[in-house]
Amino acid sequence: MLDETAPTDISIRLTNVSKTFDGASGAAVDNLSLDIERGTIMALLGPSGCGKTTTLRMINRLTEPTAGTIEINGVDVMSQSAQELRRGIGYVIQQVGLFPHRTIASNIATVPTMLGWEKSRIAARVEELTTLVGLDQELLDRYPDELSGGQQQRVGVARALAADPPVLLMDEPFGAVDPIVRKRLQDELLDLQNKVSKTIVLVTHDVDEALRVADRIALMNVGGVIEQLASPDELMRAPANDFVKSFVGQDRGLRRLALNAVSALRYHQGPVVDGGATYDDAEQVIAMEGTDWLGITIDGRFAGWTKVNDVRAAHANGSPLADVERFDPIAQIEPTSTLRAAMELIMSSNSSVAVINDGGSFGGVVTLEDIRRALSSAHIETADGTL
Amino acid sequence: MTPGPLPSALVAQATNPIIEWEWVVEEWDQIWRAIVEHVTLTMMAMALGLIVSAFLAALALRRRWTMTPITATTSLIYTLPSVALFALLAPVFGNLSRWTAVLPLAGYTLLILVTNIVAGFQAVPPSVRDAADGMGMSRARRIWTVDLPLAVPFIVTGVRIATVSTVGMVTVAAIIGQGGLGRLIFSGLRRAFWTPMTVGASLSIILALVIDAMILAIGLWLAPWQRRRKGATP
Amino acid sequence: MIAASASLRPSQTAVPRDIGFFEWFFDADSWAGATGILASLRDTVILCAAVTLVAVAVSVPAAAILAHLRRAEVSSTWLVSISRAVPTFAIAALLVPWSLERGWGFEPWPIFIALLLLALVPIYLNTYTAIRQLPEGPVDAARALGYSERSILTKIEFTLASSLIFSGVRVAAIQVVATEPIRAFLGGDGLGRYVRDGFGQNNNTLVIGGIVLIGGLAALTGLIIAALERLVLPNGVRRLARQQGDTSP
Numbered sequence: 001m002l003d004e005t006a007p008t009d010i011s012i013r014l015t016n017v018s019k020t021f022d023g024a025s026g027a028a029v030d031n032l033s034l035d036i037e038r039g040t041i042m043a044l045l046g047p048s049g050c051g052k053t054t055t056l057r058m059i060n061r062l063t064e065p066t067a068g069t070i071e072i073n074g075v076d077v078m079s080q081s082a083q084e085l086r087r088g089i090g091y092v093i094q095q096v097g098l099f100p101h102r103t104i105a106s107n108i109a110t111v112p113t114m115l116g117w118e119k120s121r122i123a124a125r126v127e128e129l130t131t132l133v134g135l136d137q138e139l140l141d142r143y144p145d146e147l148s149g150g151q152q153q154r155v156g157v158a159r160a161l162a163a164d165p166p167v168l169l170m171d172e173p174f175g176a177v178d179p180i181v182r183k184r185l186q187d188e189l190l191d192l193q194n195k196v197s198k199t200i201v202l203v204t205h206d207v208d209e210a211l212r213v214a215d216r217i218a219l220m221n222v223g224g225v226i227e228q229l230a231s232p233d234e235l236m237r238a239p240a241n242d243f244v245k246s247f248v249g250q251d252r253g254l255r256r257l258a259l260n261a262v263s264a265l266r267y268h269q270g271p272v273v274d275g276g277a278t279y280d281d282a283e284q285v286i287a288m289e290g291t292d293w294l295g296i297t298i299d300g301r302f303a304g305w306t307k308v309n310d311v312r313a314a315h316a317n318g319s320p321l322a323d324v325e326r327f328d329p330i331a332q333i334e335p336t337s338t339l340r341a342a343m344e345l346i347m348s349s350n351s352s353v354a355v356i357n358d359g360g361s362f363g364g365v366v367t368l369e370d371i372r373r374a375l376s377s378a379h380i381e382t383a384d385g386t387l
Numbered sequence: 388m389t390p391g392p393l394p395s396a397l398v399a400q401a402t403n404p405i406i407e408w409e410w411v412v413e414e415w416d417q418i419w420r421a422i423v424e425h426v427t428l429t430m431m432a433m434a435l436g437l438i439v440s441a442f443l444a445a446l447a448l449r450r451r452w453t454m455t456p457i458t459a460t461t462s463l464i465y466t467l468p469s470v471a472l473f474a475l476l477a478p479v480f481g482n483l484s485r486w487t488a489v490l491p492l493a494g495y496t497l498l499i500l501v502t503n504i505v506a507g508f509q510a511v512p513p514s515v516r517d518a519a520d521g522m523g524m525s526r527a528r529r530i531w532t533v534d535l536p537l538a539v540p541f542i543v544t545g546v547r548i549a550t551v552s553t554v555g556m557v558t559v560a561a562i563i564g565q566g567g568l569g570r571l572i573f574s575g576l577r578r579a580f581w582t583p584m585t586v587g588a589s590l591s592i593i594l595a596l597v598i599d600a601m602i603l604a605i606g607l608w609l610a611p612w613q614r615r616r617k618g619a620t621p
Numbered sequence: 622m623i624a625a626s627a628s629l630r631p632s633q634t635a636v637p638r639d640i641g642f643f644e645w646f647f648d649a650d651s652w653a654g655a656t657g658i659l660a661s662l663r664d665t666v667i668l669c670a671a672v673t674l675v676a677v678a679v680s681v682p683a684a685a686i687l688a689h690l691r692r693a694e695v696s697s698t699w700l701v702s703i704s705r706a707v708p709t710f711a712i713a714a715l716l717v718p719w720s721l722e723r724g725w726g727f728e729p730w731p732i733f734i735a736l737l738l739l740a741l742v743p744i745y746l747n748t749y750t751a752i753r754q755l756p757e758g759p760v761d762a763a764r765a766l767g768y769s770e771r772s773i774l775t776k777i778e779f780t781l782a783s784s785l786i787f788s789g790v791r792v793a794a795i796q797v798v799a800t801e802p803i804r805a806f807l808g809g810d811g812l813g814r815y816v817r818d819g820f821g822q823n824n825n826t827l828v829i830g831g832i833v834l835i836g837g838l839a840a841l842t843g844l845i846i847a848a849l850e851r852l853v854l855p856n857g858v859r860r861l862a863r864q865q866g867d868t869s870p
Contacts, residue, residue, distance in 0.1 A: 111523065114524070468798070470816055471832040555711060576806075588710075588715040
């Protein structure tokens, strides 16, 4: 099995890897070098024929490289037999390839059985994985053709993770299901990654999938040439050349909205005062912000919006600020919400700001202008000043 | 007990019934021995046929170009007239040897068996093979635990068809004295006594049907995943 | 030539034992007479031709009509298995007493019916499959042009499927010719008599003669029908069949 305690942070390293198939005129992959960090998801993205699948398959030696070396956790993949290597790597493909003649449980148990685990340990692991991938236990005795496409793919993932390999290779794993199921599976993959933290290499031709799921993206061109290696946001923000630009398509700015969180913005207090503030303070804030609405917080919690007219009327009446009629905010978001969600809410609310609900207490507001300014700047700073 | 020409005098005599049950009871030993011999010949032919077919199929799967000549040859063998083939081998192995019959019988099974075995292995979805390889299965292990079970339904179909047609063909082997139930047919024909003929002929048909059903049952037992109806839960 | 015993059927051949095959084959006497090669050949050919023609006359229209109407789908798969399992000999043997009872003698009905059953299936199967698998295009176009259903079947579907139908007929004919020799063992005539009499008299010349004649005829049948196909079918149809990878079953 692969050594998990290797000192470097690089889990998979490809150095000058090339592959030319017999009888082919050009190299499928030409002199590719790539480092993949432990515990991250690397997406190999590109058009068909760019060599992304070939590259993936060289990692577990389903295709043998013509030149170059591949190391996993510091160990050359050629130093052990191909079968031994593969038993330590999870492999998920588009058509899943579940064994039709075996039950789901038996499918999942394939690698542990090969490795000689005791029955009880295998059974426990199968149960554990079934829950992990979100499948019903009663499916275990069924056969693959009785399951839906989404369920089958989940079984495929469970099967790949059975022997708890540190590395997971996925080749267009969600391509064979409809978009709704695909999105759900992508979310579940991210969820899974949070729980088990594997090094994942994912091949896809779907830009949105790569953007949603990957920590880093290697955008490849024909011949296994890496046109750009970057985080999803950086890919959108600063495409390296025309190929990258045309591949990722239009609306880069809008897509970045989904990639960044509200926490990346600078908040400000906005037209909001505490319920116990004086009317003078209130008038000051109203004058500064120039809005028709005033937000009220009570005990650090955002309590609602009041109309400025109502506030002035109350002032005239002599009733306390806290008693002015309040309207619940439509637009409340959390620091972890995406900018896109924030923008969506702002567009549909009356207040033209989104209120930030930071674990129950009022965190501030953001406006469309804040969002725009952040996206167009060279770097997005997080709230604590780091990139 | 090779058949000869028939006494014309007896042709006119058509007075005996299609089947005389007392004879059946009386001669049950003989009938039973004929059945046993019939089944034995069938099994020997099938065993030989399967071994050769497995070998040929493996060859055809490994080197694609051999498929055409193999198909051509086995088809040719299939069309060889059975009477001629049995007659041809009689002087070689002698009338009393089982091999005179078993060799041609096995030869006739080759076409259907090779075709079906090859088809069975080719029907294994490439994605299943890829997944098996990707999980670290050695080639031998994969062929044994994945390819073969999935090819079984095709192979069983081939075995069914081949066995049933072999049962029919064994009756013809009676012309060289190796026929199981075919000998009953001839003995009846010689004496213009219909009972053994009827018994022999009907039993060979019944035997074929029974064996067919048995193989079908074995096939279903070997491949439980085929039994379930396709239908995805949402 | 014929042994004096009244109990022998006149069809038995008596041949001196020390003649080799070629001598026998090229001896004029062997060919002449009621039990000669010519007569036996004639008997076999007539029976086989009759069986094939009847099988075609029955199977082809039935299969063509059912295929055109898109009916009787399930039967095809079932028929494939049946087709290889027809126990011709057993069926013929069972029919002998029945035929004798009716006063029809040993021939021709038992063997005729048994061989007919053998021939029906490949012809039916090929015809049905050929027409059923035709692409929708030409048929729809013909319908749109105003052809009657009957014309569509006879002029278009039939023509397009004719190559496959012919190959089915060829397979059936070869199988019939190859199986026909058992007739001699059931009290009949035909080329099988040489093998039968050869065994009975312990005469290898006859046996070999029978084998050669039977095998030769089977091969010849295939060639004749292939030649017939070339003559009858228009060039375009054969070209089309070749393109589609027409492989006979």
